[in-house]
Amino acid sequence: MSNFEKKFGKYAIDNLTIKLIICYIIGYVLSYAPLKVNILGYLTLNPALILKGQVWRLFTWIFIPPTESNLFFILIMLYFYYSIGTTMERVWGKYRYNLYIFTGFILMIVAAFLSYLVLYLQYGRVASYAAETMVFLSASFNTYYINMSILLAFAATFPDNVILFMFIIPLKMKWLGIFYAAYLVYEAGSYIYHGVAFACFPILASLCTFGIFWLTSGRFMHLRPREVKRRNEFKRSVKMTPPGVTKHKCAFCGRTEEDDPNLEFRFCSKCNGNYEYCQDHLFTHTHVK
Numbered sequence: 001m002s003n004f005e006k007k008f009g010k011y012a013i014d015n016l017t018i019k020l021i022i023c024y025i026i027g028y029v030l031s032y033a034p035l036k037v038n039i040l041g042y043l044t045l046n047p048a049l050i051l052k053g054q055v056w057r058l059f060t061w062i063f064i065p066p067t068e069s070n071l072f073f074i075l076i077m078l079y080f081y082y083s084i085g086t087t088m089e090r091v092w093g094k095y096r097y098n099l100y101i102f103t104g105f106i107l108m109i110v111a112a113f114l115s116y117l118v119l120y121l122q123y124g125r126v127a128s129y130a131a132e133t134m135v136f137l138s139a140s141f142n143t144y145y146i147n148m149s150i151l152l153a154f155a156a157t158f159p160d161n162v163i164l165f166m167f168i169i170p171l172k173m174k175w176l177g178i179f180y181a182a183y184l185v186y187e188a189g190s191y192i193y194h195g196v197a198f199a200c201f202p203i204l205a206s207l208c209t210f211g212i213f214w215l216t217s218g219r220f221m222h223l224r225p226r227e228v229k230r231r232n233e234f235k236r237s238v239k240m241t242p243p244g245v246t247k248h249k250c251a252f253c254g255r256t257e258e259d260d261p262n263l264e265f266r267f268c269s270k271c272n273g274n275y276e277y278c279q280d281h282l283f284t285h286t287h288v289k
Helices: 002-011 016-032 057-063 071-092 094-123 127-140 144-157 173-193 197-215 225-239
Strands: 162-165 169-172 265-267 276-278
Touching (some): 016 094, 094 197, 162 173
Antiparallel strands (some): 265 276
C-alpha cells in the first residue's frame, strides 16, 4: 500500500466525500424536477444497455440517489454521510480513502454485470426478459451500499464512538454496525429465499469492499510471529515499569492512557522500531525509516 501511495498518491482526489454528496444533490434535483423526460433513467448502471453502446452509464450511475424519501430525511442522511466520510478521509488519508471508494465503484460495476449474466443464463433465449429485469434492477446499483460500507469501516475503526440516534438515543457505533450487518444478512437471505439470488450481488460488493480493506489494514498483524515476540517483550517491560509511569504513549502527539482512558494504542509495523500511536494517528503519521 505504501509503495503504491508513493507513485499514485498525487492523483488522489481531495474532499472526495463532498464531491460525492454534490453528485447526490444533482441526482435528487433531477429526480424531483418536473421534467417530461426521466433523465435518471439514462444514467443507471444497466449492463444490457451498456453492451449496446451506452458506455456513459459506467460513470453516470453515481448520480443515482442512494435512497428516496422526504426532504428532512434526505438532509439528515447527507449530513451523516458527510460526517463519517470526512472522518474516515482524515483518519485513512485521501489516498487510502480514494482507493476504498473507487474499489467499491469497480466491485459494484462487476456485480451489475454478474447479475445480468446470471439472468441471461437463467432465461436462455428469453434475453429480452433479462434486459427488462435489469431495467428494474439497475435502480438498486447505486452508491447506497458503498456508503454503508463506509459506515461499517467507521464502526470498526471507532467502535466506542457514540452518536445520537434520531437526535435522542445515545448509541455506540459498534452496535449500529452490528445491526446493519445483521440487516444485510437478512436482506440477502430474503433474496435467496424468493429465488432472486442475483439481487445479492450489490450486497456482496459492499461487503467485499469492506472485507478487502479491513483484512489489509493490519487487524491480523498481532498473529505474526514478530508481533507476538514484540508484544511479549512489551508485557515484560510493563511489569518492570515503576508506579506512576504510563504504559502507553503516542509517538506523534504524546497522549497517554491517563489523558483519555478510552484511547486505543497500536504499534506501527511499518516503522523501524517500537513506535506506538493512538487511534487518531495510527494511519496518518509519517513512518519512521
